[in-house]
Amino acid sequence: MEWHSQLIQYLATGITTGAIYALVALGFTIIYNSTEIINFAQGEFVMLGGMIAAGLLAMAGMPMWAAIMLAIAFATIIGIIFEQLSIRPVKNPSVMNLIIITIGGSILIKGAAMIIWGKDDRPLRSFSSSQPLHIFGAAVTPQSLWVMTGTLLAVILLHFFYEYTITGKALRACAYNRKAAKLCGISVERMVLFSFGLSAALGAFAGILIAPITFTSYDVGTMLGLKGFCAAIFGGLGSNPGAVLGGLVIGTLESLSAGYVSSGYKDAVAFLIMLLVLYFRPAGIFGKRTEKV
Amino acid sequence: MKKLALFTAILVICGLTFATVIAREKPEKAPYKIGAVIDVTGGASGLGEPEKQTLEMLAEELNAKGGINGHKIEMIIYDNESDPTKAVTKAKKLVNEDKVIAVIGATQSGTTFPIIPIVVGAKIPLVSVAASWKIVTDPDTKQTRPWVFKTAQSDSLAVSKIYDYLNKNKISKVALITVSNGFGDSGRGELLRLAPEFKINIVADERFGEQDADMTAQLTKIKGTDAQAVICWCIQKGPAIVAKNFKDLGMTQKLIMSHGIANQKFLDLAGDAANGIILPAGRLIVAEQLPLTDPQRKILLDYKSKFEAKFSPAKVSTFGGHAYDAFMILTNALKKAGPEPEKLRAEIEKTKNFAGCGGIFNMGPDDHEGLTKDAFVMVEIKGGKWELLK
Numbered sequence: 036m037e038w039h040s041q042l043i044q045y046l047a048t049g050i051t052t053g054a055i056y057a058l059v060a061l062g063f064t065i066i067y068n069s070t071e072i073i074n075f076a077q078g079e080f081v082m083l084g085g086m087i088a089a090g091l092l093a094m095a096g097m098p099m100w101a102a103i104m105l106a107i108a109f110a111t112i113i114g115i116i117f118e119q120l121s122i123r124p125v126k127n128p129s130v131m132n133l134i135i136i137t138i139g140g141s142i143l144i145k146g147a148a149m150i151i152w153g154k155d156d157r158p159l160r161s162f163s164s165s166q167p168l169h170i171f172g173a174a175v176t177p178q179s180l181w182v183m184t185g186t187l188l189a190v191i192l193l194h195f196f197y198e199y200t201i202t203g204k205a206l207r208a209c210a211y212n213r214k215a216a217k218l219c220g221i222s223v224e225r226m227v228l229f230s231f232g233l234s235a236a237l238g239a240f241a242g243i244l245i246a247p248i249t250f251t252s253y254d255v256g257t258m259l260g261l262k263g264f265c266a267a268i269f270g271g272l273g274s275n276p277g278a279v280l281g282g283l284v285i286g287t288l289e290s291l292s293a294g295y296v297s298s299g300y301k302d303a304v305a306f307l308i309m310l311l312v313l314y315f316r317p318a319g320i321f322g323k324r325t326e327k328v
Numbered sequence: 329m330k331k332l333a334l335f336t337a338i339l340v341i342c343g344l345t346f347a348t349v350i351a352r353e354k355p356e357k358a359p360y361k362i363g364a365v366i367d368v369t370g371g372a373s374g375l376g377e378p379e380k381q382t383l384e385m386l387a388e389e390l391n392a393k394g395g396i397n398g399h400k401i402e403m404i405i406y407d408n409e410s411d412p413t414k415a416v417t418k419a420k421k422l423v424n425e426d427k428v429i430a431v432i433g434a435t436q437s438g439t440t441f442p443i444i445p446i447v448v449g450a451k452i453p454l455v456s457v458a459a460s461w462k463i464v465t466d467p468d469t470k471q472t473r474p475w476v477f478k479t480a481q482s483d484s485l486a487v488s489k490i491y492d493y494l495n496k497n498k499i500s501k502v503a504l505i506t507v508s509n510g511f512g513d514s515g516r517g518e519l520l521r522l523a524p525e526f527k528i529n530i531v532a533d534e535r536f537g538e539q540d541a542d543m544t545a546q547l548t549k550i551k552g553t554d555a556q557a558v559i560c561w562c563i564q565k566g567p568a569i570v571a572k573n574f575k576d577l578g579m580t581q582k583l584i585m586s587h588g589i590a591n592q593k594f595l596d597l598a599g600d601a602a603n604g605i606i607l608p609a610g611r612l613i614v615a616e617q618l619p620l621t622d623p624q625r626k627i628l629l630d631y632k633s634k635f636e637a638k639f640s641p642a643k644v645s646t647f648g649g650h651a652y653d654a655f656m657i658l659t660n661a662l663k664k665a666g667p668e669p670e671k672l673r674a675e676i677e678k679t680k681n682f683a684g685c686g687g688i689f690n691m692g693p694d695d696h697e698g699l700t701k702d703a704f705v706m707v708e709i710k711g712g713k714w715e716l717l718k
Binding site for chain 2: 041044045048051052154155156157158165167169174176245248249250252255258290293294297298301302
């Protein structure tokens with residue numbers, strides 16, 4: 036194999052996983068922006084998306100697109116219920132308390148998934164044919180292209196939503212200054228609820244996209260969640276473009292290090308990058324340097 | 329609502345941690361208590377569950393026939409949750425509280441090692457259903473451990489069988505791709521150790537993590553070498569991902585995997601990508617295809633039909649077979665020698681020509697595994713089915 040096709044192979048693999056990390060990271064930033072909490076249950080929504088879709092498809096006669104839609108819808112509802120039951124009723128909603136609650140929620144969702152679906156890995160079939168395409172000597176599966184275009188589409192839609200819709204603008208207002216937003220008549224509570232639903236939907240979408248490549252099981256959420264968190268930190272918590280860039284960079288570096296160094300260090304790469312960013316540029320690559328005066 | 333969530337959480341935790349204990353009613357003669365520490369839940373549940381079912385089934389069957397010399401068998405099975413620490417607790421309980429006469433288990437090498445000193449310390453026999461040779465042989469002194477036996481075939485036998493196959497097919501350049509955990513490390517060690525003996529040249533030695541979701545990078549590296557065959561040593565979802573990536577990359581070498589994939593779950597996960605994979609496997613998965621003269625054929629088909637009738641839709645598995653062999657070897661010895669530990673131990677050691685699920689067992693003072701590489705047959709996956717290679 037030529038060196039350049041080898042490199043393209045590593046890049047294609049890296050961008051595919053990177054795109055998933057990006058979607059997970061976006062889920063983190065959406066909730067961070069509206070609540071300032073880090074939702075450690077984010078990874079579990081990725082798991083829920085994949086598992087629900089696999090479960091629905093296993094039931095006879097459900098077409099792929101319907102299963103995807105329903106899986107996203109279910110995960111969104113679970114995200115909303117999660118917010119209603121565990122975040123909203125908290126009497127002393129300090130950021131630290133809420134973060135710990137999300138960790139508890141994540142363990143609960145994972146445990147429930149294990150009881151409902153069992154401990155086996157489950158396959159999800161590819162969206163289209165599984166015949167790989169050959170691009171400059173590198174093999175790229177159609178599912179990888181689905182992942183890339185799916186992520187791109189989600190990012191574009193999200194951008195338009197934030198820039199041009201009233202709800203999107205209200206969400207941004209909450210992110211800038213919650214008190215001021217409240218004074219302008221924006222219901223912050225509703226925005227928080229909305230952001231939980233939105234990030235659950237994004238997470239579930241990511242879980243469905245990646246499941247045909249990596250399989251899914253009740254415990255895939257933890258690692259994907261952590262990698263997405265690293266990506267969000269890398270880009271600067273709260274920055275959407277930063278989250279996407281962070282995901283892609285971490286995915287690509289992981290793949291390159293597995294290829295050229297040793298796959299044993301692959302997971303370490305993400306966390307090493309996160310530590311370096313925290314040391315040298317705590318606000319992240321795209322982070323706002325001057326925060327709140 | 330918070331209380332409800334908390335309550336549910338507690339329920340979940342309780343559900344996860346309770347151990348399964350099966351006790352039977354007392355017959356007239358005092359029952360023989362046999363203990364087992366099995367990985368029923370947790371990471372190795374796919375292996376442990378059929379082992380537990382098999383032990384329960386066999387004990388029930390033996391008791392229905394009147395037990396051993398009038399003594400019923402009381403099978404006490406504890407779940408160690410695939411956790412070495414919990415295996416220790418459960419083994420101690422078997423030895424100190426239940427006062428069992430022998431212990432079966434544990435499912436994995438990693439859960440077996442910590443219980444060896446406990447069972448050996450109590451001077452009762454331990455029959456493990458895990459694979460590592462270090463279970464029966466002390467790796468430091470190279471001495472056979474007198475009280476410990478095992479029924480799962482060692483990695484070295486599987487490796488020898490694979491290298492035999494490669495020699496026959498005139499393949500000498502091989503790339504390895506193995507998982508970084510106990511199973512993968514042990515297999516990789518044997519693959520590297522035995523290679524010179526079979527004149528096999530290892531041209532690449534790639535590794536991947538247990539939770540890795542994509543092995544394209546490692547396989548791309550292998551694709552760049554002149555390897556004629558790729559050997560993958562991994563269990564659970566890893567091999568299925570390797571198989572898919574291998575196919576997606578359009579690689580044309582022979583793909584060989586370990587006996588660890590010989591279960592239906594692998595076929596379900598890998599789908600089409602499984603076709604063409606070659607592996608060494610115990611005879612259980614190809615029982616119907618064995619020649620009528622094969623001494624294991626009858627017992628394999630018998631075990632299979634009984635197991636599948638009782639636990640349908642569950643399918644019979646190699647791992648349940650290891651438990652079958654452990655139970656049979658132990659109870660056969662018990663029939664002849666009675667429960668006195670030293671006599672029982674000596675009798676297990678005398679097991680000769682026992683046709684079990686894993687192979688023909690011929691134990692001896694220096695051989696507490698009793699199997700040769702003929703315990704394996706080479707199998708190819710064709711059209712999603714196992715096919716015996718002649």
